[in-house]
Amino acid sequence: MDFAVVINNVGFLIFQGFLGLGNFTGGTLRLAVPAIIFGFILGIFIGMGRLARSRWIYLPATLYVEFFRGVPLVMVIFWFWFIIPVVVGKSLPEYSVALAAFVIFEAAYFGEIVRAGIQSVPRGQAEAATATGLTRAQTMRHVILPQALRNMIPSLVTQCIVLLKDTSLASIIGYVDLTKAAQIVNNREIRPFELYLFIAVIYWLCSYGMSRYARHIERRLAVNPA
Amino acid sequence: MIEFRDVDKWFGSLHVLKRINLKVSGGEVVVVCGPSGSGKSTLIRCVNRLESIQSGEIIVDGQSLLDPKFDPSKLRTDVGMVFQSFNLYPHMTVLQNITLAPTKVKGLAAGEAEKVAKELLDRVGIPDKAGVYPANLSGGQQQRVAIARALAMKPKIMLFDEPTSALDPEMINEVLEVMTDLAHDGMTMVVVTHEMGFARRVAHRVVFMDEGQIIEEGKPETFFGAPQSPRAQQFLGKILSH
Numbered sequence: 001m002d003f004a005v006v007i008n009n010v011g012f013l014i015f016q017g018f019l020g021l022g023n024f025t026g027g028t029l030r031l032a033v034p035a036i037i038f039g040f041i042l043g044i045f046i047g048m049g050r051l052a053r054s055r056w057i058y059l060p061a062t063l064y065v066e067f068f069r070g071v072p073l074v075m076v077i078f079w080f081w082f083i084i085p086v087v088v089g090k091s092l093p094e095y096s097v098a099l100a101a102f103v104i105f106e107a108a109y110f111g112e113i114v115r116a117g118i119q120s121v122p123r124g125q126a127e128a129a130t131a132t133g134l135t136r137a138q139t140m141r142h143v144i145l146p147q148a149l150r151n152m153i154p155s156l157v158t159q160c161i162v163l164l165k166d167t168s169l170a171s172i173i174g175y176v177d178l179t180k181a182a183q184i185v186n187n188r189e190i191r192p193f194e195l196y197l198f199i200a201v202i203y204w205l206c207s208y209g210m211s212r213y214a215r216h217i218e219r220r221l222a223v224n225p226a
Numbered sequence: 227m228i229e230f231r232d233v234d235k236w237f238g239s240l241h242v243l244k245r246i247n248l249k250v251s252g253g254e255v256v257v258v259c260g261p262s263g264s265g266k267s268t269l270i271r272c273v274n275r276l277e278s279i280q281s282g283e284i285i286v287d288g289q290s291l292l293d294p295k296f297d298p299s300k301l302r303t304d305v306g307m308v309f310q311s312f313n314l315y316p317h318m319t320v321l322q323n324i325t326l327a328p329t330k331v332k333g334l335a336a337g338e339a340e341k342v343a344k345e346l347l348d349r350v351g352i353p354d355k356a357g358v359y360p361a362n363l364s365g366g367q368q369q370r371v372a373i374a375r376a377l378a379m380k381p382k383i384m385l386f387d388e389p390t391s392a393l394d395p396e397m398i399n400e401v402l403e404v405m406t407d408l409a410h411d412g413m414t415m416v417v418v419t420h421e422m423g424f425a426r427r428v429a430h431r432v433v434f435m436d437e438g439q440i441i442e443e444g445k446p447e448t449f450f451g452a453p454q455s456p457r458a459q460q461f462l463g464k465i466l467s468h
């Protein structure tokens with residue numbers, strides 16, 4: 001075993017593959033972080049939509065969730081890659097396509113987490129807020145969502161970890177993420193064991209870091225518990 | 227102040243309120259009692275529109291709930307409600323629990339709302355708990371905060387749904403005392419409770435419900451002393467034998 005290959009290519013692996021600061025379009029974090037943020041924001045609306053009274057809201061929201069949960073992410077990425085140019089008339093850069101596909105796909109999962117989180121808040125909470133005159137939106141914003149969010153943390157973290165690891169699927173449209181970067185180096189150096197072990201450690205550190213951080217937040221919120 | 231006119235309510239095929247006629251005047255304290263499932267909670271939840279009705283009419287403080295211009299949010303600022311399970315917001319301090327609605331619904335400035343909240347905490351006997359989270363309060367204290375939260379909107383009517391049923395016996399009185407004070411201050415109150423001592427001392431009228439109907443109503447001394455209907459007699463026999 002010779003880890004010199006990792007040391008010699010660490011710049012490419014980390015800056016290009018992991019952070020996305022290299023010459024190629026790519027970067028695991030550069031895709032994962034905005035995908036998590038925007039996917040979650042869209043997910044909040046989808047999750048609330050799933051609980052709406054009006055069928056004009058909950059039917060589309062439900063359809064959205066059922067549809068995107070039922071198809072593989074790779075396929076969504078492919079669709080966006082091949083269909084957007086047909087619809088828009090010009091091809092979009094890999095980054096935009098990958099980000100759009102991730103946000104739209106992951107929002108279905110985040111939406112389900114948000115829905116479950118909202119439903120985990122006892123009904124009496126909304127009733128008490130309503131009884132004091134708060135509108136439905138105010139009740140949601142000030143009473144339900146803050147409690148729901150706290151209950152969602154464990155599932156949210158799991159989903160974020162899954163998303164982070166799934167970003168490697170973007171390599172099918174030429175996006176150079178961490179896995180793709182390792183593959184490029186390996187094609188030249190033929191040191192699969194060292195290279196893939198190295199990126200495994202990086203993925204693992206990220207995932208572990210996220211779950212540690214989540215536990216920290218949960219504990220801090222538990223100081224004023226339900 | 228509150229008037230039910232031929233009110234009917236169904237949950238699906240379950241007929242929970244049957245032709246209810248009831249009038250509560252300003253300043254009156256009405257206790258509602260009856261067996262479990264008789265529709266007591268549903269009855270008072272119709273007053274602030276937590277439940278809708280299928281026929282009949284309810285008029286609260288001159289506003290008909292059937293009026294097309296009727297605004298439930300406005301109505302709810304005039305009607306406070308206290309629940310069996312307190313329903314305090316666990317992620318907010320006592321002070322935040324009380325100031326939320328006055329600031330968001332009435333647009334009161336934060337400082338003003340806090341001043342009102344502190345006066346109310348004083349009134350319910352827990353002036354030192356403003357910064358505490360509900361989880362760190364006893365049941366009796368939580369229910370008193372819930373009363374303060376409802377009073378913060380300066381309601382004209384207060385609804386209580388079994389406010390002491392979830393409390394340990396030694397805490398029941400501290401909550402009943404607050405309610406008694408409120409009654410003596412002239413608040414219009416509808417109280418679902420099985421606390422017969424409270425009903426005797428404080429209520430102007432007792433309403434007995436069974437299977438969605440008002441079976442009997444009358445002054446506390448008459449109702450408890452000489453209930454007319456067999457169902458009321460049976461019910462009182464049961465709760466007094468405890």
Ligand SMILES: Nc1ncnc2c1ncn2[C@@H]1O[C@H](COP(=O)(O)OP(=O)(O)OP(=O)(O)O)[C@@H](O)[C@H]1O
Binds near residue numbers: 265268
């Ligand atoms: N949201 C609901 N959906 C369907 N049925 C309901 C609902 N709420 C209440 N009910 C039913 O309506 C009937 C009256 O209920 P309600 O809660 O008003 O009774 P209650 O007199 O308050 O009883 P308790 O003393 O147990 O609180 C019961 O049979 C109950 O099961």
Ligand SMILES: [Mg+2]
Binds near residue numbers: 266267
């Ligand atoms: Mg009840």
